[in-house]
Amino acid sequence: MTQHTNFSSRLDDLQQRVAAAKSAVQTAATESEAQLRERITRAQDDLDRSVQNARQEASEAAEGARGKWAQLKADAAAKRSDVKADMDKRSRHMDAKVAANDAAWAEGDAADALDFADWAVENAQLAILDAVHARAYADKLIAADNA
The missing domain is CATH 1.20.5 (Single alpha-helices involved in coiled-coils or other helix-helix interfaces)
Incomplete structure (x- = not known):
């Protein structure tokens, strides 16, 4: 497999992830509070795993462009708030x-x-x-x- 083919495959995967995210958001608009909480918990857990992977990639590839992109991904993920904590805090608001x-x-x-x-x-x-x-x-x- 050429690198070009790999890029095409990864772009296809990205397109499928965007379509899945769009579908999840559309479905979430009709879900109950409990269903939304469950969906948010799963999404937050996925993001947390992604943060761990990004940090690992950044530490393994400290030099060069790959390391810079991995560090950017880790930094961006670290800035993302904990949605589960926000959701819990929100439920206490009256x-x-x-x-x-x-x-x-x-x-x-x-x-x-x-x-x-x-x-x-x-x-x-x-x-x-x-x-x-x-x-x-x-x-x-x-x-x-x-x-």
């Missing part, structure tokens, strides 16, 4: 104004996360295009050396 402010903050956080995801996709596209170009150029030089 004041409608406080709840409305909390909802606005959560919506803003979600919008920021989507902006970050958009930025990450644009960066991934640029990095993949650069990798494809670098491989094509290297293959051209190798072919010329072997001629």
Whole structure:
């Protein structure tokens, strides 16, 4: 399998994850409080595992571009609030104004996360295009050396 094919496969996987996230969000809008809590717990646990993996990747690949991306992923994940704790704190709120402010903050956080995801996709596209170009150029030089 060429690296180009691997990039295509990873982009396909990413597209499927986005579709699954969209479906989960649409379904969540109709779920009960208990179902939402369960969904949030599963999503938070997945994110926590991702943070651990990102930290491991960052420590293993401390040098070079891969290490920089792994560190960026670990830093971004570390900045993500603990949604389960927010949810528990929210359930103790009795004041409608406080709840409305909390909802606005959560919506803003979600919008920021989507902006970050958009930025990450644009960066991934640029990095993949650069990798494809670098491989094509290297293959051209190798072919010329072997001629």
